[in-house]
Amino acid sequence: MNDKIPANFLPYQKKxxxxxxxxxxxxxxxxxxxxVSTHPEFEVYIRNKQDEINLVKSLIxxxxxxxxxxxxxxxxxxxxxxxxxxxxxxNAWENFSMKLEDWLTR
Amino acid sequence: xxxxxxxxxxxxxTEKLYRFAHAILPDDLQAEQLVVDSLNAYLIKEKKNILGxxxxxxxxxxxxxxxxxxxxxxxRYMSDIGLRRAQQLGEQFKLDTPTEFKxxxxxxxKARMVLKLRYEAQxxxxxxxxxxxIPRYQVxxxxxxxxxxxxxxxxxxxxx
Numbered sequence: 001m002n003d004k005i006p007a008n009f010l011p012y013q014k015k016x017x018x019x020x021x022x023x024x025x026x027x028x029x030x031x032x033x034x035x036v037s038t039h040p041e042f043e044v045y046i047r048n049k050q051d052e053i054n055l056v057k058s059l060i061x062x063x064x065x066x067x068x069x070x071x072x073x074x075x076x077x078x079x080x081x082x083x084x085x086x087x088x089x090x091n092a093w094e095n096f097s098m099k100l101e102d103w104l105t106r
Numbered sequence: 107x108x109x110x111x112x113x114x115x116x117x118x119x120t121e122k123l124y125r126f127a128h129a130i131l132p133d134d135l136q137a138e139q140l141v142v143d144s145l146n147a148y149l150i151k152e153k154k155n156i157l158g159x160x161x162x163x164x165x166x167x168x169x170x171x172x173x174x175x176x177x178x179x180x181x182r183y184m185s186d187i188g189l190r191r192a193q194q195l196g197e198q199f200k201l202d203t204p205t206e207f208k209x210x211x212x213x214x215x216k217a218r219m220v221l222k223l224r225y226e227a228q229x230x231x232x233x234x235x236x237x238x239x240i241p242r243y244q245v246x247x248x249x250x251x252x253x254x255x256x257x258x259x260x261x262x263x264x265x266x
Contacts, residue, residue, distance in 0.1 A: 017246070021224070021246070021249065022228075022230060023230060023232075052253070052257060053225070053253070055257065055260070056221070056225065056252075056253045056256050056257065057225045057226075059207060059209060059210055059256050059260065060129075060207070060210055060221060060222060060225055060226060061128075061129070061206065061207040061210060061211075062125060062226065063124070063125050063128045063129075063137075065121055065125070069124075069134065069138065070120060070121060070124075072138070073120055073124060073138055073141060073142070074117065076138075076142045077113075077116065077120060077145060078113060078117075080142060080145050080146050080149060081109055081112055081113040081116070081145075081149065082109055084146060084149040084150060084153065085109035085149060085153060085156065085157060086109070087108075087109075087157060101110070
């Protein structure tokens with residue numbers, strides 16, 4: 001990959017990292033992109049960096065989760081939510097409906 | 107908000123949470139347990155905030171915003187619990203490092219978490235700072251070092 005950057009592009013060099021990381025402000029980003037599009041050599045350098053990032057993304061695993069694991073995890077999540085987010089019932093009707101909800105989510 | 111509404115919001119996040127947990131602890135059972143423990147910790151600590159929120163389930167935008175807030179909240183606890191657990195189980199995972207994506211798993215758990223947050227969930231540096239509870243400069247450092255180490259490892263593999 002071409003990692004050399006022409007010396008006359010140095011003022012924009014500082015902005016490469018925030019640009020690639022998506023942390024440049026909208027105005028700075030537009031200014032940076034305008035500069036890139038008018039300087040082909042610089043554009044090649046940025047494109048190489050972007051390719052490197054895409055390569056890194058492809059080397060980060062996205063684990064496959066089996067359906068039965070997903071179902072069991074989903075069940076545990078439901079139990080946790082319904083057990084830990086219990087509100088105090090304000091009246092007998094709420095008490096009954098919460099108990100019914102608990103029973104239905106078992 | 108009632109608990110049923112909260113469940114409807116977090117239920118679609120199950121798979122994503124599992125993937126994050128697996129990036130920190132590359133073991134199916136440990137990852138599953140980490141998801142449950144992180145959610146439990148979040149629910150215990152943030153119960154009042156969660157139940158105190160108002161939600162309009164007709165508004166897709168509101169649902170998306172709240173889902174992202176809850177996702178970040180759970181990930182924050184996952185990062186805290188998971189990284190401590192990874193430290194405790196460190197030796198075991200050194201022996202059991204998955205053979206696929208070796209360069210990624212050779213990184214320290216915090217760097218794996220940061221890279222995953224940045225490149226899979228597209229969180230900004232500021233959001234990662236909040237989730238992993240490390241200063242901004244360390245987030246940036248981990249992104250760059252992680253990227254460098256993964257590419258270097260790949261190039262070395264090609265050279266061999």
